Amino acid sequence: MNLKQLSESLGLSQTTVSRALNGYPEVREETRLRVQAAAEAANYTPNAKARRLATGRAMAIGHVMPLTGKEELVNPIFADFIAGAGEIYAREGYDLLLSMVPAEGTEAAYRQMAANASVDAVMVQAPTMDDPRVPLLQELGLPFLVHGRTGAPDGYSWLDVANIRAFRRATDFLLDLGHRKIALINGQETLDFARRRRLGFEQAMAAREVSPNAAWMRSDVMTEQYGYRAACEMLDAGDGPTAFLASSIIPAIGIRRAAGERGLRIGRDVSIICHDDGLSYMGNEGISAPDGPAFTATRSSIRAAGQRCAEILLSLIDNPNQPAIQELWDTDLSLGRSTGPAPA
Amino acid sequence: MNLKQLSESLGLSQTTVSRALNGYPEVREETRLRVQAAAEAANYTPNAKARRLATGRAMAIGHVMPLTGKEELVNPIFADFIAGAGEIYAREGYDLLLSMVPAEGTEAAYRQMAANASVDAVMVQAPTMDDPRVPLLQELGLPFLVHGRTGAPDGYSWLDVANIRAFRRATDFLLDLGHRKIALINGQETLDFARRRRLGFEQAMAAREVSPNAAWMRSDVMTEQYGYRAACEMLDAGDGPTAFLASSIIPAIGIRRAAGERGLRIGRDVSIICHDDGLSYMGNEGISAPDGPAFTATRSSIRAAGQRCAEILLSLIDNPNQPAIQELWDTDLSLGRSTGPAPA
DNA sequence: GCTTTTCTCCAAAGCGCTTTGGGTTGGCGA
């Protein structure tokens, strides 16, 4: 059933039927109801392809996921974020177009999207300090929202968590517990959030006049093995750290493994605190855990961020000239069983 | 730049230019080269929206991800699978359309996709024993591929790992090590793969005339907390299992946590073996780990499965009447440090 | 030499929708 058939069956023009269904005012209410009823009865849905061509709108949002060639790493964060965003898109009638491209092909991918307007906007994830995607998208005139920030966070819209504050607070928490030998197991510091977290860590340490041990500050892709190896090396070197601050629950699990193998008790011999993106399957949530969360953590749901980012991005489409929207989310510091006073 | 402009600039008709670019034989080779050169120079790409309308092909593959309302759980497996599939789609010029819908809305989502042909095919993940999606998609005439199988795995195309065999082998491995008190921490047994794994476990046990303890066979959504709690309960009940067989690395991590908290050494006091989907960030791979994989595991890369599934699915589109393609992948049993002889 | 075929190319008709630019009609004020 297409519009033509429907309109013929109603004895109306395509114009009128189209307008009736799309809520334009030039059609009598009585007619509108009649049209809607007929459409429903005939199980009619406008052909999306035709509509896209006619309107020029893609009714789709692009997420470009760069596949870092060597590591072949899929960021587990993406999944939860996309799930959150996808929910909103679906609700608003937008499609989510996921594009996996090798890292060096991202620019071309965006240009392609802009050139034939196959998406109405794009979501930018995991920005680096000096991310080339921001100026590129500005040049292309494609609405976009950055989840996170770049080093120069002005003139575009973003949503980010207060990383400096979060890690300052987490560090303070460890310092208050008497820890002085604290290791930072950070993400790749080319990524802006990782740099900010390091800053937060350093600020807190400096404020107490504790100088961090350079050998205990690592920066890498946040895998379980990375956390494991880093912790192994530090713990085996003698006089190791008494506390670890990790950028994600994934390396934190590796740290726990390393400690466990050495017979160290978490929260007693060694403390671990991490940032928790609220990954559901990791279940580090207090509510659903009568035994309490495993890890003490700065928490901010990546899923919720995805939802909010989607909302903002869609609003950007309808209103492209509004001033940049910038939202900074605070994290919760949630107590778990992985931290305790520094051993004497 | 659109086709009309390009053809005018060349002094040719749109027909000829279109055919030249799409490799039809009715155009002289010399002309074709001229057209291609001009297209390249003008940075012309055909408008995807117009092409879709004209051809009726969507050049897109649908992945429908049901959001289980209560749990709000995002399956971490999906991410790696999609990454693999997306790679292939991109290479073949297909878009990946990701649709997040509440579980009860999946049927409507598929019907919608079929009704206006917004995708050329769909990928079905995590099938249940008696999955309604299979008959639905058959009715809709939408090409599809199932990753996994249903209880009646005939008449449609699928790719699956040999779950029974894998878990029989894993169980045998534990039995060979002298374990008799073995717990099965399975996924939800409404899912077909979980049922098969249980079967494999039971078969191996029966073959050695070891009767499994019903209290040690669990089935649930595979979170870390699930593994943790199950292990806690079993270990605290006195005379607990000496070995755990887990359906995924995620609950296995929870089991390890439970054991660790109780001062039990993994691979000595308690053995753990799990199925490993090769999630990159979990890094349970031997190659990249000089210290060896943490977990002994039956391994099969979910990413590679995604790639292969995509290839098969695309071939199904071009050739819809071919007999069903069914591929069964064997798993590797890779030795890690989480297993050892049963304690005396 | 004349008809057929083959090779190239083209005009125009879709694909199914939205949207522009009017047309009718009826009611109301002057």
Added chain:
DNA sequence: TCGCCAACCCAAAGCGCTTTGGAGAAAAGC
């Protein structure tokens, strides 16, 4: 009575591509 303005509705022109059904010229066949 006439003119004007809403209120409704419509025909037709796109959107940018593919594809059908030729047409013209050159090559081939008899």
